[in-house]
Structure formats: C-alpha cells, structure tokens
Amino acid sequence: MKNEPIYVELSIDSEMDKLWNATQNPDLHQQWDLRFSEIKYLPKEEGKPQEFLYRTNIGFGKSIEGWGKSVGSHHTEDGSKTSSLHFGTDQAISIIKEGRGYWKYIPQSDHSIQFLTQYNYEPSFGLPGKLFDRFIFRPMMGWATALSFDVLKxxxxxxxxxxxxxxxxxxxxxxxxxxxxxxxxxxxVPKLIAMHPDEVLMVTNILPLTNNEGELIVLVAGVLEVLVGITWMLYKNKRRLFCFQAIAFPILMATAIVSDIHYIFLPFNPLTFNLALLVLSIIGIRISANIPTATSCKRKP
Structure with a gap:
C-alpha cells in the first residue's frame, strides 16, 4: 500500500526574512503550526544538522514526543529557499514512525511568496496502522497542515x-x-418522539386547528428542526446560519409567549432560553467573520 505524500501550498504576501523567521524560529513556529505543541532546538554542533525535539498534545494528559533534524537548506539565485527535515519518534503509541519532508519558499513577481511543503512518513502498527493512516490520520494531518498554513498567512x-x-x-x-x-x-425528542402536549398547545393556541391538525404541524416542525441541525453539520458558511438564528430565535420566543403568557413564569421558559440562544448567535456572527480555513490551500503539486 503506497503512502501518498502530504502536499500543501499557498501564496503569502510577506517579506522573505519575515516568513523565514516565522517558520524557522521554534518559538514562532509552535504558535501557528497546529501539529506541534512545543518545539525545542538543541545546541547545534558546527557542520552538523540542527537537531530539535517536538511534543504534540493528543488529549487526556497524553502527548507524542519526537525528534527532528534540519538536514539542509538551499538558497538559489532567484531568491528561493528550501528547508529539509528528517523527523520521527520512538514512542510506541505514535502512528508516525519516521519521515522526511521539505518547505520551499518561492518569490513571485507580485512580491508574494509561494510557500509549500511536501512530506511523507512511514506509519506504525503494520497493516492496521496503514489503513488507519490512509483513511483517517493522514487526511487529518493534511487538514491540520493546510489550516496552519492559512493561519500563518x-x-x-x-x-x-x-x-x-x-x-x-x-x-x-x-x-x-x-x-x-x-x-x-x-x-x-419533544416533537417526533414524545409529541409533548405543550408543543401541540402552542400551535392550537395561535392557530384555529384541531388537536390532530396541531400534532401534524408539530410533526412537520420537528422534521424541519432536524433538517436545520443537519444543515449546521454540512453547510460551510456558518455565518449565514448564525444570522438566520438571530432572526429566528426572537420570532420563536414571541410566538411561544403569545400562545401562552404563563410560559414566562416557568423555571425553564422560552424567554430566557431564546434570549440565551440569540446572544450566542450574535457572538457567532462576530467570531465567524473571516476565520481561517484549510480550503484556501492547494493540495496537489
């Protein structure tokens, strides 16, 4: 089973020295690269590669620690730079055994820099590890690399x-x-499964419908709410969904209160519930503006 290398490329409007420092200085590198929690350079011996140690937190108090070597850098006449790496880990729980890769910095005519990386590694754990790597871990690593590049940009x-x-x-x-x-x-839960009486009552208090007709409306509303929930998982432009909710929650709140004013005296009531969701939606509108994304990067050479 052949391992496809991970490739990520994008254009960054930056001076070469500034970008080089942000990617080669370990204190700066660990700030933007999602793949590493800590990078520490070891004392460099003259004539030998720069060695470093890295650590990646994986949750639950666990981390992967490994080693790396900057095996060379090349500066061409057109101003391009290349930095090559050899990395690996001896930890048994790591899916990555050992790998190699490079970063390349190519100046463009518009004064931007084409920044790209390609790297590959040998996964651990035999065939099960290769399958896990190919279908789960390697796509995650590619996504994390692309997102990190956009954050850097x-x-x-x-x-x-x-x-x-x-x-x-x-x-x-x-x-x-x-x-x-x-x-x-x-x-x-309250609509499709339980068909809660309060759900039906809110409908029949506002519209001149029978109980059976009210249950049908609640059934349709339940299906629509499930579809909205699925849309939150699939639709990429979350900002539009936050804006939709900033309009929808006040309407839902007003509808519930108009159906029965006594709802506002309940411990968990539509007034406070929808106001809280409205505030969260407004916060969502603010934070979702121009967020970093992995889709801005080119993923094939």
Missing part, C-alpha cells in the same frame, strides 16, 4: 496572532456542534 498579512485565530476557529466549531445538537434534539 493571516498572521503575516493582517497581524492577527495565531492564538486569536485559533480561539475564533474552535469557538466557531464548538458553537456549530452545539447548535446542530440543539436543533436535532428539539426536533426529535
């Missing part, structure tokens, strides 16, 4: 720090999962 071009970008990115992801769960849960 925005840092170089706009000055927004990687920490700020990642805070907005993962807050956006968290809110997206939360709203997806919320819509699906409220569509399935």
């Amino acid at each position: 925005r840092w170089m071009e706009t000055g927004e720090t990687p920490a700020s970008q990642y805070t907005r990115f993962f807050s956006n992801v968290l809110l997206s999962f939360f709203f997806s769960f919320l819509w699906i849960y409220h569509g399935i």
